[in-house]
Amino acid sequence: MYKPYGIIPPIITPFDDQGYVDCPALAQMSRFLVDNGVHGLFPFGTTGEFYAVSDGEFIKGLETVRDAVKGKANRYGKPIQLIAGCSHITTREVIRLIKLVEQVGGYDAISVLTPMFVSQTQAELYTYYKTIADSTEMPIIMYNNKPKTNVTIEPATVSRLARACPNIIGIKDSTGDMTNTEEYLRLTRDLRERFDVIMGRDTLICAGLHYGCSGAVASCANVAPRVVADIYDKFHDGDYKGSLEAQYRLAPLRIACSMGTFPEVIKEGLNLQGLQVGKCLEPIGELTVEEKEKLRTVLREMELI
Incomplete structure (x- = not known):
């Protein structure tokens, strides 16, 4: 069974001037990230504006990412990991998206966000993920x-699902709550051969690795792939000081993301680097002139431009 590890950016989705997925730009982004040291790619996550694409764009985007990195290997000599985002409000719609991923082929795993808008009990969340896993x-x-969702999967529910469903192999924790992450790790520590916890908060990657996370899905890796990959690679090599320094170097960029509606700062950062990925879809607006200048300063100090 696949085991996720390393740095896996939730790759942004470039849009053209008409608001459609720009597949040539998506292929360019995929190669840019892999060439700069990331260990996998995750199209159509939150950073990828998964909620904004049609089924046709979803399929074409998955094919584009897959084909762009076909035959490439990461630092550890392994093929580039591919995780497809399959998130929706209802169980049946998530299952429908999974069938599209199966149709495309070539993906190692799928990622499923908790439902949005509706507020579920833990019993309902258990049934939600169990039904999806059984499908x-x-x-x-x-x-x-x-x-983002105002819904949380409590540690006890995660442990229960990990034990009940062999194909539920991990959880990405973007709460920013290290106690929550620690509890995920503690309650599933006897399942580590087949269940992993992945850090989802960019400022806590180094901390998560020390606790036992297997890697991170890091939105800022779109803009600073080498910096984020260094957090994992140096940790893996036993260079804990170097890993921490890379984490410190990344922090200003992640903090700058609070300037705009997510993920506009990520896209603007790429545009400032000369990677033309377009804008976020409306109603997300552009950064102000002052915000763009602040972001430019951050990127300059990080030596990214």
Whole structure:
């Protein structure tokens, strides 16, 4: 069974002037990230504006990312990991998206966010993920992003699902709550051969690795792939000081993301680097002139421009 590890950017989705997925730009982004040291790619996550694409764009985007990195290997001599985001409000729509991923082929796992808008009990969340897991043989990574959804998967529910569903292989924790991450790790520590916890808060990657996370899905890796990859690679090499320094170097960029509606800062950062990825879809607006200048300063100090 697939085991996620390393730095896996939730790759942004470039849009053209008409608001459609720009597949040539998406292929360019995929190669840019891999050439700068990331260990996998995750299209159509939160950073990828998954909620904004049609089924046709979803399929074409998955194919584009897959084909752009075909035959490439990461630092550890392994093929580039591919995780497809399959998130929706209802169980049946998530399952429908999973069938599209199965149709495309070539993906190691799928990521499923908690439902949005509706507020579920833990019993309902258990049934949600159990039903989804029973619908497919693909490995599933649960995704907790309480700051965005106002829904959380409690540690006891995660442990229960990990034990009940062999193809639920991990959880991405974007809560920013290290106690929550620690509890995920503690309650599943006897399952580590087949269940991993992945850090989803960019400022806590180094901390998560020390606790036992297997890697991170890091939005800022779109803009600073080498910096973020260094956090993992140096940690893996036993250079803990170097890993921490890379984490410190990344921090100003992640903090700058609070300037605009997510993920506009990520896209603007790429545009400032000369990677033309377009804007976020409306109603997300551009940064102000002052905000763009602040971001430019951050990128300059990070030696990214």
